[in-house]
Amino acid sequence: MNAQVSSPQPAERKTRGRPRDPGAERRILDAALEEYGERGWSGFTMDAVARRAGVGKSTVYLRWQDKDSLLIDAVAARTGSIEDVDTGSFHGDLVEVSANLYRHYLDPAGWATLRLAVDAATSPSSLGTVSARLAEQHTAAVLAIVARAIERGEAPRDLPAAPLVLCLYGAVTMQTLTLAGSERQLPEAEIRRRVTELVDFVLAGRT
Amino acid sequence: MNAQVSSPQPAERKTRGRPRDPGAERRILDAALEEYGERGWSGFTMDAVARRAGVGKSTVYLRWQDKDSLLIDAVAARTGSIEDVDTGSFHGDLVEVSANLYRHYLDPAGWATLRLAVDAATSPSSLGTVSARLAEQHTAAVLAIVARAIERGEAPRDLPAAPLVLCLYGAVTMQTLTLAGSERQLPEAEIRRRVTELVDFVLAGRT
Amino acid sequence: MNAQVSSPQPAERKTRGRPRDPGAERRILDAALEEYGERGWSGFTMDAVARRAGVGKSTVYLRWQDKDSLLIDAVAARTGSIEDVDTGSFHGDLVEVSANLYRHYLDPAGWATLRLAVDAATSPSSLGTVSARLAEQHTAAVLAIVARAIERGEAPRDLPAAPLVLCLYGAVTMQTLTLAGSERQLPEAEIRRRVTELVDFVLAGRT
Amino acid sequence: MNAQVSSPQPAERKTRGRPRDPGAERRILDAALEEYGERGWSGFTMDAVARRAGVGKSTVYLRWQDKDSLLIDAVAARTGSIEDVDTGSFHGDLVEVSANLYRHYLDPAGWATLRLAVDAATSPSSLGTVSARLAEQHTAAVLAIVARAIERGEAPRDLPAAPLVLCLYGAVTMQTLTLAGSERQLPEAEIRRRVTELVDFVLAGRT
DNA sequence: AATTAATCGAGACGGTACGTCGGGTCTTATG
DNA sequence: CATAAGACCCGACGTACCGTCTCGATTAATT
Numbered sequence: 001m002n003a004q005v006s007s008p009q010p011a012e013r014k015t016r017g018r019p020r021d022p023g024a025e026r027r028i029l030d031a032a033l034e035e036y037g038e039r040g041w042s043g044f045t046m047d048a049v050a051r052r053a054g055v056g057k058s059t060v061y062l063r064w065q066d067k068d069s070l071l072i073d074a075v076a077a078r079t080g081s082i083e084d085v086d087t088g089s090f091h092g093d094l095v096e097v098s099a100n101l102y103r104h105y106l107d108p109a110g111w112a113t114l115r116l117a118v119d120a121a122t123s124p125s126s127l128g129t130v131s132a133r134l135a136e137q138h139t140a141a142v143l144a145i146v147a148r149a150i151e152r153g154e155a156p157r158d159l160p161a162a163p164l165v166l167c168l169y170g171a172v173t174m175q176t177l178t179l180a181g182s183e184r185q186l187p188e189a190e191i192r193r194r195v196t197e198l199v200d201f202v203l204a205g206r207t
Numbered sequence: 208m209n210a211q212v213s214s215p216q217p218a219e220r221k222t223r224g225r226p227r228d229p230g231a232e233r234r235i236l237d238a239a240l241e242e243y244g245e246r247g248w249s250g251f252t253m254d255a256v257a258r259r260a261g262v263g264k265s266t267v268y269l270r271w272q273d274k275d276s277l278l279i280d281a282v283a284a285r286t287g288s289i290e291d292v293d294t295g296s297f298h299g300d301l302v303e304v305s306a307n308l309y310r311h312y313l314d315p316a317g318w319a320t321l322r323l324a325v326d327a328a329t330s331p332s333s334l335g336t337v338s339a340r341l342a343e344q345h346t347a348a349v350l351a352i353v354a355r356a357i358e359r360g361e362a363p364r365d366l367p368a369a370p371l372v373l374c375l376y377g378a379v380t381m382q383t384l385t386l387a388g389s390e391r392q393l394p395e396a397e398i399r400r401r402v403t404e405l406v407d408f409v410l411a412g413r414t
Numbered sequence: 415m416n417a418q419v420s421s422p423q424p425a426e427r428k429t430r431g432r433p434r435d436p437g438a439e440r441r442i443l444d445a446a447l448e449e450y451g452e453r454g455w456s457g458f459t460m461d462a463v464a465r466r467a468g469v470g471k472s473t474v475y476l477r478w479q480d481k482d483s484l485l486i487d488a489v490a491a492r493t494g495s496i497e498d499v500d501t502g503s504f505h506g507d508l509v510e511v512s513a514n515l516y517r518h519y520l521d522p523a524g525w526a527t528l529r530l531a532v533d534a535a536t537s538p539s540s541l542g543t544v545s546a547r548l549a550e551q552h553t554a555a556v557l558a559i560v561a562r563a564i565e566r567g568e569a570p571r572d573l574p575a576a577p578l579v580l581c582l583y584g585a586v587t588m589q590t591l592t593l594a595g596s597e598r599q600l601p602e603a604e605i606r607r608r609v610t611e612l613v614d615f616v617l618a619g620r621t
Numbered sequence: 622m623n624a625q626v627s628s629p630q631p632a633e634r635k636t637r638g639r640p641r642d643p644g645a646e647r648r649i650l651d652a653a654l655e656e657y658g659e660r661g662w663s664g665f666t667m668d669a670v671a672r673r674a675g676v677g678k679s680t681v682y683l684r685w686q687d688k689d690s691l692l693i694d695a696v697a698a699r700t701g702s703i704e705d706v707d708t709g710s711f712h713g714d715l716v717e718v719s720a721n722l723y724r725h726y727l728d729p730a731g732w733a734t735l736r737l738a739v740d741a742a743t744s745p746s747s748l749g750t751v752s753a754r755l756a757e758q759h760t761a762a763v764l765a766i767v768a769r770a771i772e773r774g775e776a777p778r779d780l781p782a783a784p785l786v787l788c789l790y791g792a793v794t795m796q797t798l799t800l801a802g803s804e805r806q807l808p809e810a811e812i813r814r815r816v817t818e819l820v821d822f823v824l825a826g827r828t
Numbered sequence: 829a830a831t832t833a834a835t836c837g838a839g840a841c842g843g844t845a846c847g848t849c850g851g852g853t854c855t856t857a858t859g
Numbered sequence: 860c861a862t863a864a865g866a867c868c869c870g871a872c873g874t875a876c877c878g879t880c881t882c883g884a885t886t887a888a889t890t
Contacts, residue, residue, distance in 0.1 A: 017839030018881040024841085040329065045871065056842035061873065068249075111329055117384055118322045122315055122391075123247045135385045163378065163408035170377020171370065177324055178342050184329075201370035205412030224860020225859065231862090252850065263863040268852070431834025432886040438836090454743060456689075459876065470837040475878065522743055529739045531798055536661060536732055536805075549799050577792065577822035584791020585784065591738055592756045598743075615784035619826030638865030639855040645867090666845065677868040682847070 020062075027053040028060055032074035037108045041115070044071065068116070075112040076134065084141065090149035090207065091199060097142060098172055098195040105176040106184050114173065139165050154207060164202060171198045227269075234260040235267055239281035244315035248322065251278065275323070282319040283341075291348065297356035297414065298406060304349060305379055305402040312383040313391050321380065346372050361414060371409060378405045434476075441467040442474055446488035451522035455529065458485065482530075489526040490548070498555065504563035504621065505613060511556060512586055512609040519590040520598050528587065553579050568621060578616060585612045641683075648674040649681055653695035658729045662736070665692065689737075696733040697755070705762065711770035711828065712820060718763060719793055719816040726797040727805050735794065760786050775828060785823060792819045 031053035036044050046067055050057045064070040085096040104110035117134060142165045149155040175194060176184075186194075238260035243251050253274055257264045271277040292303040311317035320341060349372045356362040382401060386393075445467035450458050460481055464471045478484040499510040518524035527548060556579045563569040589608060593600075600608075652674035657665050667688055671678045685691040706717040725731035738755060763786045770776040796815065797805075807815075 015883075017837080017883090018841075020840060041326070046873080047871070050842090054842085056840095056844095057873085058843085058875090059841060062840070066873075067871095108329055111325075115322075115325045118318075118325050119248060121384055121386065122318055123249070135381070160404075160408055163405055166378035166381050166405065167374035167409065170379070170381040171373035172377070173380060174342070174373045174377040177328055179328065181329065197367075198370055198373065201367055202374065225862070227861065253852080254850070257863090261863090263865085264852085265854085265864090266862060269861075272852095274851075429834090430888060431832075432836075433888095434835065455740060460878080461876070464837090468837085470835095470839085471878085472838090472880085473836060476835075480878075481876095525739075525743055529736075532732075532736045532739050533662070535798055535800065536729055536802065549795070574818075574822055577819055580792035580795050580819065581788035581823065584793070584795040585787035586791070587794060588756070588787045588791040591742060593742065595743065611781075612784055612787065615781055616788065636857070638857085638863075639867075640857095641866060667847080668845075671868095675868090677866095677870090678847085679849085679869085680867060683866075687847075688845095 021059070024053070024055055024059055025063060028055060028063070028070070029074045029077050031055075032070055033078065033109050036071065036074065036112060040108075041112075046070070068119075071112065072116050072120075075109055075116060078107075078109045078113075085145065086148070090145070090152070090154040091203060093145045093149070094142075094168065094199045094203070095192065095195055097145065098168055098199060099191055101138070101169060101172050102176065102186075102191050102195055105172065106179075106186065111176075138169060142168070156206065159206060167202055168198060171202075228266075231260070231262055231266055232270060235262060235270070235277070236281045236284055239277055240285065240316050243278060243281065243319055248319075253277075275326075278319065279323055282316055282323060285314070285316040292352065293355070297352070297359070297361040298410060300352045300356070301349075301375065301406045301410070302399065302402055304352065305375055305406060306398055308345070308376060308379050309383065309393075309398050309402055312379065313386075313393065318383075345376060349375070363413065366413060374409055375405060378409075435473075438467070438469055438473055439477060442469060442477070442484070443488045443491055445469075446484055447492065447523050450485060450488070450526055460484075482533075485526065486530055489523055489530060492521070492523040492527075499559065500562070504559070504566070504568040505617060507559045507563070508556075508582065508613045508617070509606065509609055511559065512582055512613060513605055515552070515583060515586050516590065516600075516605050516609055519586065520593075520600065525590075552583060556582070570620065573620060581616055582612060585616075642680070645674070645676055645680055646684060649676060649684070649691070650695045650698050653691055654699065654730050657692065657695065657733060661729075662733075667691075689740075692733065693737050693741075696730055696737060699728075699730045699734075706766065707769070711766070711773070711775040712824060714766045714770070715763075715789065715820045715824070716813065716816055718766065719789055719820060720812050722759070722790060722793050723797065723807075723812050723816055726793065727800075727807065732797075759790060763789070777827065780827060788823055789819060792823075 028049065031049045032044075035049050035052060039045075039048075044067070046057060046060060049070070050060050053060075060070065064073065085093050085100070087093050087096055105114065113134060139162075143161055146155065146159060146161045146164065150157055150159065172195070175198075179186075235256065238256045239251075242255050242259060246252075246255075251274070253264060253267060256277070257267050260267075267277065271280065292300050292307070294300050294303055312321065324341060346369075350368055353362065353366060353368045353371065357364055357366065379402070382405075383391075442463065445463045446458075449463050449466060453459075453462075458481070460471060460474060463484070464474050467474075474484065478487065499507050499514070501507050501510055519528065531548060553576075557575050560569060560573060560575045560578065564571055564573065586609070589612075590598075649670065652670045653665075656670050656673060660666075660669075665688070667678060667681060670691070671681050674681075681691065685694065706714050706721070708714050708717055726735065734755060760783075764782055767776065767780060767782045767785065771778055771780065793816070796819075800807075
């Protein structure tokens with residue numbers, strides 16, 4: 001998916017003057033993500049990002065109005081491809097998509113998505129919609145899974161999809177929330193175990 | 208409840224010289240909360256807090272080692288009394304406790320709890336336990352509710368309490384996450400409606 | 415006079431390709447002078463000059479290698495025709511030429527000449543000769559006047575011309591130096607009065 | 622002399638809070654002068670000054686509002702003790718004071734005084750008076766010399782002192798103006814020779 | 829007519845310095 | 860001693876300009 005979230009300039013296509021370096025954007029986003037991963041939020045510096053991307057600060061500020069916007073986009077760019085999943089069974093799909101989210105949250109960049117969403121919720125800025133947009137992407141993916149399951153007759157026609165998404169994603173979020181720094185290295189098997197437990201709970205008596 | 212979380216210096220009682228102004232602590236915490244509510248995280252300034260509290264910066268730093276600690280305490284001080292609930296029915300208790308959480312999250316100070324928990328999860332600092340402690344409080348409360356329900360025969364003995372808590376709290380969290388600034392004023396009825404939907408979903412086929 | 419001082423590229427005459435816009439040079443110099451007059455040195459910007467001249471920055475940098483060179487030329491272009499003066503008497507000539515200089519210094523562009531000369535004196539750049547060249551022009555003019563006066567018998571054959579030039583020009587310079595922004599609008603009569611006083615002093619006992 | 626020219630803050634004496642480091646001011650001024658001497662105007666950086674002075678940038682900006690103000694003060698601080706001179710004879714005094722000025726101008730810091738004066742004359746800022754104040758100091762010194770000479774009977778009672786000062790100082794200024802970088806190392810004897818020539822010219826027929 | 833080569837306006841580029849702001853510490857004089 | 864005030868060092872912020880570069884679009888002189 002990976003749609004720009006707060007997105008560099010509305011892009012008035014006139015092609016007057018030197019065109020923007022098409023590679024710069026990618027390089028900056030990557031640099032931002034790496035910096036964020038290595039130094040964390042409080043060590044995250046625009047100067048460092050620019051330097052690492054081999055770019056002048058003006059080039060960064062030409063595309064993003066401030067630090068937050070950049071980080072949001074950098075982080076949102078990573079938030080793709082969680083969603084498309086098709087294992088053949090309803091239960092399997094939910095486990096798969098939840099495990100994806102779980103893994104996403106264990107990655108510093110992925111976790112940053114959540115942090116920014118939390119920030120955005122109360123901040124007076126215009127970025128308030130970030131979380132909503134991100135959430136929509138996820139929701140849509142799970143809704144597709146549910147629709148498929150209903151088609152296949154694996155789920156009742158009146159299965160309340162919205163609460164299901166909220167519960168599943170929320171549960172994963174809450175669980176990763178309690179994992180401190182060192183514990184954030186879970187083996188794949190453990191992730192699947194935890195996720196399966198949640199899916200089982202959510203699906204109990206509905207298949 | 209309101210246990211100090213990272214807490215002003217243990218304060219070795221020796222009482223030589225001028226005693227600490229007993230009101231200062233409260234004034235600082237209040238000021239911190241107000242500042243945080245009005246300006247958000249990025250506008251939250253130690254100078255501003257001190258000024259609003261009518262206090263010197265040293266007085267603040269004498270009690271809290273840094274900005275994070277202060278905000279954590281300021282926020283934790285508000286985080287009380289979510290938990291004890293007894294409406295007489297399992298369903299009612301869950302609705303009540305979820306609504307409490309919902310309301311808590313709509314308050315800037317309450318929301319800050321979540322933000323700090325998110326921060327703490329990846330930060331190398333010693334605050335990593337904050338979220339855990341907070342989560343424990345909540346979990347314990349819901350576990351008590353579940354135990355009571357089982358006693359009353361309203362729930363099966365093998366009801367998986369842990370996933371239930373995660374799903375319910377997670378779902379509330381995710382839902383408030385998508386609420387932007389202006390939408391964060393929900394009428395009580397709307398809160399109950401949303402919460403009831405979630406509880407119904409979680410309890411379906413289990414009562 | 416108006417010789418190019420650091421001058422737009424020697425221009426190797428080959429004339430293939432589009433010829434340079436003949437008006438651009440003039441427009442840029444004018445714009446530079448106006449900008450300098452309005453904003454002063456620290457507000458003098460290449461972008462602004464280009465914009466005002468209705469020209470791309472490349473067009474400017476194609477003709478002058480840097481900001482200094484442009485300003486020098488812009489300013490030197492205005493520095494003409496101070497020198498040729500012939501009133502018929504020695505005293506009259508000196509008054510005339512001094513008044514010319516005085517007026518020149520009250521004009522922002524003229525004043526800029528001095529500023530650049532001062533800059534050039536210590537800067538390691540190759541502009542070091544600017545002041546010298548300018549000074550030579552002036553000196554030559556006054557020397558001509560002195561020679562004429564000696565011919566006419568108005569001045570002794572051993573009149574030390576060099577110190578005379580230094581004193582006269584120096585005195586005018588120092589006097590304009592103490593004039594702040596608002597005071598730099600002197601009526602013609604006042605200029606003549608001040609200049610006459612200086613010439614009288616310098617000529618005393620020598621005619 | 623060395624009066625503050627644009628001078629750090631009017632200084633509202635209340636002595637609340639930590640007093641300003643009394644050494645900082647001196648250290649900053651010295652650092653500024655050294656930086657200016659070594660790197661010249663265009664290489665003169667606030668960061669470098671602060672670093673060299675072992676001081677934070679805020680400490681600098683607390684005392685001077687911007688780069689210009691600092692440089693003016695740094696440079697003005699050096700402009701002292703040119704003036705007091707008493708060799709016993711009128712001619713000797715003038716030679717002495719002129720040689721002092723000459724030497725002052727050959728020093729980068731001293732030359733900067735002139736540069737700033739020139740800047741100040743046209744700049745819209747409030748520093749327009751710098752040059753005037755500086756000039757006054759010098760003028761006053763020479764006037765004292767003239768007065769003494771008249772007392773001693775070495776000069777006529779009606780000697781026009783003002784033009785004399787202007788001519789002498791102006792001539793020295795103009796002469797140093799034509800000296801390029803490398804030529805600015807004159808042996809003491811050469812300075813005296815040049816200065817004596819000027820004084821002789823100015824005094825001719827008046828002693 | 830097609831080609832070639834230079835110039836043009838526009839504006840993005842990598843840098844560097846600016847002046848501001850905030851964190852956390854330190855130093856006074858006053859309780 | 861603690862306190863209120865406020866200066867201190869540090870380092871990041873976002874802006875502004877410099878001088879360079881790269882576009883697409885002219886504009887002539889040369890094929």
